[in-house]
Amino acid sequence: MKLSTLSLFLFSCIVSFVAAETHTWWFETGWVNANPDGFLEKPMIGWNGTWPLPILRAKKGDTINLYLINGFTDANTTLHFHGMFQNGSSQMDGPPFVTQCPIPPGETMLYNFTLTQHGTYWYHSHTSGQYGDGMRGIFYIDDTEDYPYDYDEEVFLSVTDNYHHNSDYLNPRFLNRYNPAGAEPIPDSSLFNETRNVTWHVQPDTTYLVHIVNVGRFVSQYLYMEGHEFEIVEVDGVMVEKNATDLIYIAVAQRYSVLITTKSDTSQNYAFMNSMDQTLLDYIPADLIVNSTNWIVYDDSAELPGQYYIDDWDADFDDFFLRPLSNQTLFPDPDYVVTIDVVMDNLGNGINYAFFNNITYTPPTVPTLITALTSGEFATNELVYGTNTNSFVLQKGDIIDIVVNNQDSGKHPFHLHGHIFQLIERHPESFTDLVSFNNSDHAEWPEYPMMRDTAYVYPQSYMVLRFVADNPGVWFFHCHIEWHLDQGLAVQFVEDPMGIQADPNQALTPDYINSCQKNNISISGNAAGNSVNLLDLTGEPVQHKPLPPGFTAKGIVALVFSCIAGICGIAAIAVYGMAEIKDVEHRVARDLALDIEDEDDEDEITQAEEGSSSGGEVSK
Numbered sequence: 348m349k350l351s352t353l354s355l356f357l358f359s360c361i362v363s364f365v366a367a368e369t370h371t372w373w374f375e376t377g378w379v380n381a382n383p384d385g386f387l388e389k390p391m392i393g394w395n396g397t398w399p400l401p402i403l404r405a406k407k408g409d410t411i412n413l414y415l416i417n418g419f420t421d422a423n424t425t426l427h428f429h430g431m432f433q434n435g436s437s438q439m440d441g442p443p444f445v446t447q448c449p450i451p452p453g454e455t456m457l458y459n460f461t462l463t464q465h466g467t468y469w470y471h472s473h474t475s476g477q478y479g480d481g482m483r484g485i486f487y488i489d490d491t492e493d494y495p496y497d498y499d500e501e502v503f504l505s506v507t508d509n510y511h512h513n514s515d516y517l518n519p520r521f522l523n524r525y526n527p528a529g530a531e532p533i534p535d536s537s538l539f540n541e542t543r544n545v546t547w548h549v550q551p552d553t554t555y556l557v558h559i560v561n562v563g564r565f566v567s568q569y570l571y572m573e574g575h576e577f578e579i580v581e582v583d584g585v586m587v588e589k590n591a592t593d594l595i596y597i598a599v600a601q602r603y604s605v606l607i608t609t610k611s612d613t614s615q616n617y618a619f620m621n622s623m624d625q626t627l628l629d630y631i632p633a634d635l636i637v638n639s640t641n642w643i644v645y646d647d648s649a650e651l652p653g654q655y656y657i658d659d660w661d662a663d664f665d666d667f668f669l670r671p672l673s674n675q676t677l678f679p680d681p682d683y684v685v686t687i688d689v690v691m692d693n694l695g696n697g698i699n700y701a702f703f704n705n706i707t708y709t710p711p712t713v714p715t716l717i718t719a720l721t722s723g724e725f726a727t728n729e730l731v732y733g734t735n736t737n738s739f740v741l742q743k744g745d746i747i748d749i750v751v752n753n754q755d756s757g758k759h760p761f762h763l764h765g766h767i768f769q770l771i772e773r774h775p776e777s778f779t780d781l782v783s784f785n786n787s788d789h790a791e792w793p794e795y796p797m798m799r800d801t802a803y804v805y806p807q808s809y810m811v812l813r814f815v816a817d818n819p820g821v822w823f824f825h826c827h828i829e830w831h832l833d834q835g836l837a838v839q840f841v842e843d844p845m846g847i848q849a850d851p852n853q854a855l856t857p858d859y860i861n862s863c864q865k866n867n868i869s870i871s872g873n874a875a876g877n878s879v880n881l882l883d884l885t886g887e888p889v890q891h892k893p894l895p896p897g898f899t900a901k902g903i904v905a906l907v908f909s910c911i912a913g914i915c916g917i918a919a920i921a922v923y924g925m926a927e928i929k930d931v932e933h934r935v936a937r938d939l940a941l942d943i944e945d946e947d948d949e950d951e952i953t954q955a956e957e958g959s960s961s962g963g964e965v966s967k
């Protein structure tokens with residue numbers, strides 16, 4: 348090695364050594380009163396007594412040590428770093444019973460991992476709707492190389508839906524036999540940067556790099572501006588060839604980085620709109636503000652204009668056509684195709700669930716990652732992960748296609764943990780017949796497919812995702828509409844389980860084990876907690892029995908709706924309206940001879956109505 352090469356080599360080692368940092372953060376969860384939309388003060392989940400949560404920022408190669416203290420008195424919690432690969436640290440990924448045990452009240456878990464990516468990400472609780480109650484924030488990772496596009500200033504922006512009731516009130520009313528159609532609760536408002544009526548003060552002739560995240564739990568939003576355009580440069584951490592658009596459609600959990608260049612003339616201010624996708628809502632309450640106005644402010648003394656209108660939602664930009672800057676070509680043909688059909692249906696308890704094929708994801712007794720680590724050679728046998736968890740074991744290095752046939756009439760944004768995927772086909776919405784993927788009759792696949800970690804599928808239609816199984820770990824794949832996840836719309840990939848076992852970094856940390864022990868969860872064994880006979884699943888959690896023979900889901904829905912319509916009109920679709928109608932309860936149960944356990948009936952309503960100390964009570 349020549350001296351100059353050697354010193355260059357040493358220099359680059361030193362640079363990267365000096366450059367990588369460790370960020371140590373301690374955060375304690377708890378309830379904080381806030382008034383996000385200006386319409387109602389309510390408890391939100393804050394950290395260290397503050398809401399909204401901080402924007403976390405680090406750079407590629409850095410190590411994160413985030414100590415999450417569960418400061419709730421009566422709720423478990425967990426934290427997910429959305430979009431991060433967690434290479435060699437699957438146990439830090441966050442979803443309870445997939446990769447970890449829930450963290451009980453009063454306990455702390457250290458989330459420690461290294462950042463291998465750059466771009467726009469976010470973090471949120473992966474437990475019981477807590478992120479919808481406020482436990483969410485932006486996480487930006489800088490690259491160690493220069494940003495490929497020029498800009499002058501950097502700005503962060505989140506959008507979300509906002510509910511006046513918290514999850515402990517909404518969840519039991521949503522997953523309820525008096526809501527047999529599975530109507531999702533309607534948000535009370537939308538937020539722009541966790542508030543409303545935002546004035547964004549800008550300088551003239553300046554290019555802003557704006558990192559946008561939809562941190563919502565349900566609705567996609569449109570973003571559009573009067574007199575300005577977006578130039579998209581990044582989606583979900585993937586840099587793309589610049590593409591200009593007047594309108595962005597951002598589903599929950601998705602991210603976009605855009606360039607916005609301001610005008611030279613500072614005499615006027617402009618509207619910056621965020622608008623909820625109404626097609627996701629079962630009905631639009633009269634007082635719901637669907638289009639919300641914010642402002643690009645050049646001059647504080649000039650007036651703030653009213654709502655800006657656009658002609659057509661269909662002019663929206665299609666992320667399918669974006670091209671990654673990496674020029675990554677279509678991965679080779681798949682080694683393994685996972686075909687999953689999305690269906691929403693009722694089970695015998697009258698509750699509406701979501702199914703992949705015929706299974707509604709039901710959490711196992713032992714987190715799947717623990718099963719993968721402690722099952723020896725049985726870890727490659729899907730059976731050990733249970734029959735009701737939709738588990739798929741993937742071989743290291745295989746090319747995987749996920750074919751999502753959406754047999755439901757709604758859009759669903761699906762998120763894959765631990766990976767980005769190529770979106771190789773997304774069939775348009777079908778308004779009449781159901782369209783499913785047909786391997787011998789499909790569109791031509793792009794040479795440079797779009798890559799991201801969250802993509803939506805159109806109603807009654809399908810999409811095909813392709814990725815490489817190069818990240819040993821257990822990875823959840825689920826609808827990011829939190830209501831649908833609660834309904835069980837999830838599968839999990841157990842990727843290279845022997846590789847997980849062989850990697851000393853994947854050995855469970857002391858904090859991790861502590862959370863399991865405090866919650867009386869076994870740290871070995873199959874989905875049923877059996878570590879003696881791994882193929883014996885006796886006692887594993889399973890979904891409710893199907894509807895009794897002779898009763899179709901359509902029938903039960905029609906019957907309940909005719910009862911409700913007869914009593915108090917169609918407005919009763921509001922989920923939380925239904926629980927009050929005691930008559931319907933008994934009539935429906937009797938007429939359908941449903942398998943309903945009456946004991947938990949009173950419980951769930953009483954508990955929900957009282958609100959609990961965890962903040963369900965709404966202060967007026």
Ligand SMILES: *[C@@H]1O[C@H](CO)[C@@H](O)[C@H](O)[C@H]1NC(C)=O
Nearest residue numbers: 372373374375394395416418
């Ligand atoms: C948050 O609170 C914990 C104790 O509850 C404290 O140790 C930590 O320093 C606080 N973190 C910040 C960022 O203030």
Ligand SMILES: *[C@@H]1O[C@H](CO)[C@@H](O)[C@H](O)[C@H]1NC(C)=O
Nearest residue numbers: 382383384385386542543544
């Ligand atoms: C936004 O404006 C509306 C109408 O003026 C007002 O009622 C609401 O409180 C405002 N919200 C915030 C967060 O400023």
Ligand SMILES: *[C@@H]1O[C@H](CO)[C@@H](O)[C@H](O)[C@H]1NC(C)=O
Nearest residue numbers: 420421422423449451452866
């Ligand atoms: C936390 O999770 C465990 C395991 O599912 C459960 O037994 C316990 O009741 C939960 N604790 C709370 C406070 O919800």
Ligand SMILES: *[C@@H]1O[C@H](CO)[C@@H](O)[C@H](O)[C@H]1NC(C)=O
Nearest residue numbers: 436457459460852856857858
């Ligand atoms: C995380 O911290 C634990 C100590 O709690 C340590 O055993 C482990 O090696 C650390 N893991 C990483 C990836 O830094």
Ligand SMILES: *[C@@H]1O[C@H](CO)[C@@H](O)[C@H](O)[C@H]1NC(C)=O
Nearest residue numbers: 502503504505540545546547
């Ligand atoms: C959104 O909030 C963040 C954090 O407070 C702030 O830095 C940013 O400038 C805000 N974005 C806009 C567009 O106002």
Ligand SMILES: *[C@@H]1O[C@H](CO)[C@@H](O)[C@H](O)[C@H]1NC(C)=O
Nearest residue numbers: 622637638655656657658659
């Ligand atoms: C919302 O915005 C769309 C597009 O500009 C417009 O067609 C619609 O009338 C607006 N709705 C309301 C209630 O203002």
Ligand SMILES: *[C@@H]1O[C@H](CO)[C@@H](O)[C@H](O)[C@H]1NC(C)=O
Nearest residue numbers: 588589590664665668669670
């Ligand atoms: C830009 O977007 C348009 C429309 O979606 C698409 O046709 C075109 O291929 C895109 N170009 C790039 C470079 O992404």
Ligand SMILES: *[C@@H]1O[C@H](CO)[C@@H](O)[C@H](O)[C@H]1NC(C)=O
Nearest residue numbers: 588670671672673674675795
């Ligand atoms: C990707 O392709 C474009 C045009 O074909 C080329 O200009 C660019 O240098 C390529 N980028 C990389 C990272 O190879």
Ligand SMILES: *[C@@H]1O[C@H](CO)[C@@H](O)[C@H](O)[C@H]1NC(C)=O
Nearest residue numbers: 704705706707734735889890
């Ligand atoms: C789902 O269908 C498969 C194949 O038809 C069957 O073996 C399995 O028992 C079903 N599972 C449930 C939970 O109904």
Ligand SMILES: *[C@@H]1O[C@H](CO)[C@@H](O)[C@H](O)[C@H]1NC(C)=O
Nearest residue numbers: 782783784785786787788789
């Ligand atoms: C799939 O497409 C082929 C070729 O067009 C056709 O012959 C076949 O019937 C299709 N299969 C289904 C299930 O529709």
Ligand SMILES: *[C@@H]1O[C@H](CO)[C@@H](O)[C@H](O)[C@H]1NC(C)=O
Nearest residue numbers: 432434463765766767817818
């Ligand atoms: C981390 O995992 C991703 C996703 O599978 C993979 O593409 C990448 O090569 C891995 N990176 C490292 C440093 O192992």
Ligand SMILES: *[C@@H]1O[C@H](CO)[C@@H](O)[C@H](O)[C@H]1NC(C)=O
Nearest residue numbers: 451452863864865866867868
């Ligand atoms: C765990 O088991 C112990 C002993 O049976 C019991 O006292 C404790 O309440 C249990 N904890 C949980 C979270 O179930």
Ligand SMILES: [Cu+2]
Nearest residue numbers: 759826828831
């Ligand atoms: Cu969904």
